[in-house]
Amino acid sequence: MDERDPVYQPNSFEPAWAQRWAESNPFHATDLSGRPPYYVLEMLPYPSGALHMGHVRNYAIGDALARYLWMRGYDVLHPMGWDSFGLPAENAAIKNQSHPRSWTLANIAHMKSQDQRFGFSYDWSREVTTCLPDYYRWNQWLFLRFYEKGWAYRRKGLVNWCPQCATVLANEQAEGGFCWRHEDTPVERRELHQWYFRITAFADELLRDLDRLPDWPERVRTMQRNWIGRSPGAELEFAVENSPDRIRVFTTRIDTIYGASAVLLAPEHPLAPAGSMELRARQAHLAPGQEPEKEGIFTGRYAVNPFSGERLPIWVVNFVLMGYGTGAVMAVPAHDQRDFDFCRKYQLPIRAVVQPASGLPDTLESAVEADGVLVASGPFTGQPNRAAMEAMTQRAEAEGFGKGTVAYRIQDWGISRQRFWGTPIPIVYCERCGVVPVPDEQLPVLLPDDVHLTGQGESPLAADPAFSQIACPKCGGEARRESDTMDTFVDSSWYFYRYTSPTDNTRPFDPQAIQRWMPVNQYIGGIEHAILHLIYTRFFTKAMRDLGLCQLDEPVTRLFTQGMITRHGAKMSKSKGNVVDPAELIDRYGADATRMYVLFAAPPEKDFDWQDSGVEGIHRFLARVWRLALSSAPENPRAAAEADRAVLRKAHQTLQRLTHDFDGRWHFNTSIAALMELVNEIYARSTELSGGARQEALRLLVLMLAPFAPFLSQELWTRFGHTGAVGLEPWPGFDPELAREEAVEIVVQVNGKLRTRLAVPRDSAQAEIEAMARTHPKVQPLLPAGARPHVIFVPGRLLNFVVSGPAS
């Protein structure tokens, strides 16, 4: 290499370091050291084949933080693993006539090597792969504990079915009536036996504890609040005329019951007459989010208002949901807009029973949902409606036809999937004994090695007699294994507990390791997991706590949601052809430049649009550092103390800014900008700098680059003659004395308008500055002679003369 003009060629040294790190695993959390623990976690990826830019952004953020924390003296747990069950592996297996495992493990190997090529500081000794029996046996074990508690149960129910996936979807995965993987495929409803996790038992706590997560983004907490959807109200029983049937109705507005005009049933309601589903069929082909016209069919039957004794016609309508409340409501058109629209269309009576302070119009043109005083409400007339709610609920309870209750939008989590590549549900069905859990000592229930996947029809495991036909663990008689597998969101609900003791083969995790590492100090991932994964994992924590497995209420203290990377204004996708492949960028610019660019382009929480030319700029910057560090320093006989001071001042100011950025908002774009400024300063002063100052500035620069450009900083650190990992060096402390600016620029304003700037020594007194400013040719003519203008002085910043009247 030419000593005078060293050329920055990252690919000449990055791979060697990557390999060395892969072998020596320098960033392993020790459990033993005196350092305080810190758990930095990035969401584990699905091994789809190769890293994409979204991964790179996620990991570059986490890695900068993890490396910084190592340098700050923490014992950092920074693990990585693979969310490796799931449908794409099955599809690939069908295509390649192979086992899903081989495709999955090959992808993992490749993506792991990419992670290593990027220099991410993962502790690879803790790698967790969810599709391996070592991991999924604990899914099964946890399932059995849940089963014992009644939190895992089986029932027949209407489920969301995606014809593309050929499997069931959780409600969370079927939002808006479309599959989360196949956004154009409408979800069908099927009735199947399914296993459920009783997440609703924790709904209240999941909601309440959101208030104990101040370091989660408000956005995520709001989304979870809405998703849980708690509504306090009352459940009331309506008798049906000439029938023993009862209809249970849920309402949040019991106060309006004297204004009820009808009882409305969802088409799926057990008392809805045959043919009611007709109403649903007609709304099946609407785009998501489109509300169909309200429609109903009168059943010919009547219910009795338990408060007024009034006869109310029973209708089946298309706008009542079976999955919420009781699947039946009372229609109070005067005080609910939906009921209003419906009753007006079918000419049912509309009677107001709550009069707001502003009064009621003669004819209602829309529902009145405001609070007020009850009218025409029997004995409750004249009461404020809020107070009446309580009184009426009490009466319903006293007379035994109702009670106060709370409805939730969230429903139990259906976890059964009719797929092969997932955790087998450890249950056996015996003709004699019924549902029999697999005994712990028979775990894991292994997935068979020889499979014939077709992608057609029912569950692949059901079709495999070697798997499904077994002896009952209880009576030894003929029995059948459950052939469904678990939703992969089960796998990701507790994987980060496993990182703390990944090789424990006696239990899912070691409570002592949990004690040291959990909760996760900092979790980093995409906003798309705001509800699914992040609710499930909170649920698991609470359930495991109640099982005595850990003592945590919440799994994650701080959550950071990174922004999306788009290109040409759209999310990167193969079908749009706007994908940028990280591997190509490494070939061209190296790993350092690639990961540093995604941090430089925008603050990490913001979306940003990919600019191809941007990486080039970072590459140029790193090359500039390279040349600066490795060119032989010019002999500077004229070395000036002033230059030395200026450069060291800049270096310490940079340190201050970086430390601040890391400890605060993580605006790494400005951290990197500060590093660029420092480099510019060293360049500008290089001919007047003493050797010692130059060396010290470069030392600080290389240490500060370590969290962002680990390869370059390690290479330079080594070439400077140090041994060992630069990433484990202590983060330099900044010296406020050195960082302090000696001269400041004071802005001089007249009436708030900038007139001039004065360079003054740092601690100049106001009187001194004021005297200079008054006589300044730009200022003096604007000050009325003889007058004493009001002066506003902000030390170190500005001086403002306030003169009344026109300033000329």
Place this chain on the structure above:
RNA sequence: GCCCGGGUGGCGAAACUGGUAGACGCACGGGACUUAAAAUCCCGAGGGCCGCAAGGCUCGUGCCGGUUCGAGUCCGGCCCCGGGCACCA
């Protein structure tokens, strides 16, 4: 419709508690080096107007208004973009 974000040069952005708007970078222009180019190093640059020039004046952070000596930042109203939820009784 409801709930969050967000609107600043040609572009990505910066401005932390109200105090120099546009740091840093991309793209661009000029210069140095070179036979030449690339690379590199240095310089320039928000718009408009005036000036041969040094320089000066003026407008400017989506729009309208307010508070303040002073507003990108605070308050009120509106427009636009992105995201989430959406018949939840």
